[in-house]
Amino acid sequence: MIKIKRFTIVAMTLLMGLSACNDLLDLKPLSQISQADYFQTETDLQLFSNPFYNNLLDKSPYDLQSDLYVCQNLSDIMLGGTKRTVPASGGGWSWTDLRRMNTLIAYADQCKDEDAVIKYTALTRFFRAFFYFEKIKRFGDVPWYEAELGSADEELYKARDSREFVMTKMIEDIDYAIANLPDKAKETSSPYRVNKYAAMALKAQFCLYEGTYRKYHSLNLEGHDYKYYLEQAATAAKNLMNEGVYSLYSTNHPESDYLTLFAQENADPNEYILAIKFDYGLNIYHNATAHTLVPTQGRPGLTRKMVNTYLKKDGTAFTNQSGWQEMSFIDETTDRDPRLAQSIRTPGYTRIGQTTVLAPDLSISVTGYQPIKFVQDPKASGGNVDRNDRSTCDLPVYRYAEVLLNYAEAKAELGTLIQADLDESVNLIRQRAGMPNLDMNAANANPDRYLSDAETGYPNVTGANKGVILEIRRERGIELNQEGFRFDDLVRWKAGYCIDQSTYGMYFPGPGAYDLSGDGQADVTLYANGTPKPDVTSGVAYEIGNEIILSGGNKGYIYYHKNIERTAFDEGRDYLYPIPINERSLNHNLTQNPGWNDGLSF
Structure with missing residues (x-):
């Protein structure tokens, strides 16, 4: 998941001041920490906690594959079946960062600065909640540890705690963080350092996950029900909203604001509550631009299913109009939600700061819907x-x-949503994009057929709020595209079947020349398999069935993965990951997750 070069890690270390901490750790092993060596000043606490940022935050969310976004080589999750196996070790079952957190909490009060002790204890408890959220998502029940343990401690070999117990402890941690972390004004490194609002955002996030997971998986545990977690999520989000310190980035240019937000060098401090800093001068980089422009970096593309979910500019569903299934690329991208043209190359697209019109490059994007976020x-x-x-x-x-x-x-999932709630949430996002407001009554009166269809949507959404829940999911998929949320969303909605849906791309009615940029010149010429390659005066020629594969043979949707063997999402297994074999061999109290066979029996 994290793809960052060695020199990038070093640069991040320099930026956050980790080198001094790492030098100290090289002098003595962690097990020999003493009052005389560490935790005497606020600087000590900061240096010791800095690795949490580098180790835990995802530096490449933009390339995670799902039913909405695919690459040339499908991920193991997308391939399914035997591509997902029980690992001998690793697999996300790592506790090194947790040990560091518990060490800091245990020794923090050795610092003479009481305010610093509270601040960095709160920061560490934020990251402990963050850490356990990732574990809960991946494994379900996991052992909870809140004290530093040595290799001989029997507690290391205990059974997994229930997710209810772990979630209760996470809420204790995050509530402490919310109460004791600095606000935006006092955290001068915002948005690159955790503040109380980041803690509110995390609480809303993991409580929403847990509430919807329990609702759609019909998971009833002793303790709190799904409604409790949804209420916690709504309250945390509303408290953050009521603080009035954040807003959506906008220059009143809906045709470009969404694109600019993600492409500008520095995170917008009004919308970004927490961001990862990258810097040319410090040689701190990621790979998002090359990922979508260099043919050896994945050849990513949005799927046709994703493109179909963007509304028309007037707020009506694209898939409600006649002939939408076989529209040309120019026609299907005309008069759509402005975020579509800020998410993929559409006719008239130019790079930021440039004037040359660029067509989608089929040699770089396997679906033709080439990302630009x-x-x-x-x-x-x-x-x-x-x-x-x-x-x-x-x-x-x-x-x-x-x-x-x-x-x-x-x-919406609680059944307490009213129009005023939409007006101060989803509709603010739509207004930034230049889109009409979402009307709750209209959505519930006429739920979108495409979003509820078993082939393209979520047939398990039911009830009086079905329509508005589907619309919120539409908005979530569009607004948070390439930000790393999609697979987790499918898991909590019990919608793993979406993984099995076809990874189609743009439509071509057959051999011929096609203008994709809108300049009247052919950008792509398709010719039938086995026929001579035509001479073209503009664009690129592709042989159907060889250089480009269409779903219907000589016509249809680009279907790069048509001949790739995929196995259906296993509803009884694939919502959780397996416990590694070596871990279960060492600790016989660890049970394996359902459906995963590791050959161990004890």
Whole structure:
């Protein structure tokens, strides 16, 4: 998941001041920490906690595959079946960072600065809640540890605690963090350091996850029910909203604001609650721009299913009009939600700061729907931004738009949503995009057929709020595209079947020349398999069935993965990951997750 070069880690270390901490740790092993060596000053606490940022925050959310976004080589999750196996070790079952957290909490009060003790204890408890959220998502029940343990401690070999117990402890941690972390004004490194609002955002996020997971998986545990967690999510999000310190980025240019937000060098401090800093001068990079521009970096593309979910500019469903299934690329991208043209190359597209019109490049995008989110001005990064690992736009961890979506969804799933809730959440996002408001009554009176169809949507959404829940999910998929949420959303909604849906791309009615940029010139010429390659005066020629595969043979949707063997999502297994074999061999109290066979029996 985290793809960051060694030199990037070093640069991040320099930025956050980790080198001094690492030097100290090299002098003595962690097990020999003493009062005389560490935790005497606020600087000690900061240096010891800095690795949490680098180790835990995802630096490449933009390339995670799902039913809405695929690459040339499908991920193991997308392939399914035997591509997902029980690992001998690793597999996300790592506790090193937790041990560091518990060490800091145990020794923090050795610092003479009481305010620093409270601040960095709160920061560490934020990251402990963050850490356990990832474990809960991945494994379900996991052992809870809140004290530093040595290799001989029997507690290391205990059974897994229930997710209810772990969630209760996570809420204790995050509530402490909310109460004791600095606010935005006092955290001068905002949005690159955790503050109380990041803690609110995390609480809303993991409580929404747990509430919807329990609701859609019909998971009833002793303790709290799903409604409790949804109420916690809604309250945390609303408290953040009521603080009035964050807002959506807008320059009143809906045709460009969404694109600019993610491509600019520095995170917008009004919308980004927590961001990961990248910097050309410090050689701190990621790979988002090259990922979508260099043919060896994945050849990503949005799926046709994703593109179909974007509404028309007037707020009506694209899939409600006649002939939508076989529209040309120019026709299907005309008069759509402006975020579509800020998420993929559409007719008339130019790079930021450039004037040359660029068509989608089928040699770089396997669906033809070529992503442009996080693609920077080519002059950025010293003019090297198009090279591998040279992107410098800051990446979001929490942003205000997600908080608004979490609030609306929690209220809708609870059945307490009213139009006023939408007006202060989802509709603010739509207004930034230049889209009409979502009307709750209209949505519930006529739920979108495409979003509820078993082939393209969520047939398990029912009840009086079915229509508005589907619309909130639509908005979530569009607004949070390429930000790393999709697979987790499918898991909590018990919608793993979406993984099995076809990874179609743009439509072609057969051999011929096609204008994709809108300039009247052919950008792509398709010719039938086995026929002579035509001479073309513009664009690129592709042989159908060889250089480009269509779903219907000589016509249809681009279907790059048509001949790739995939196995259906296993509803009884694939919502959780397996416990590694070596871990279960060492600790016989660890039970394996359902459906995973590791050959061990004890």
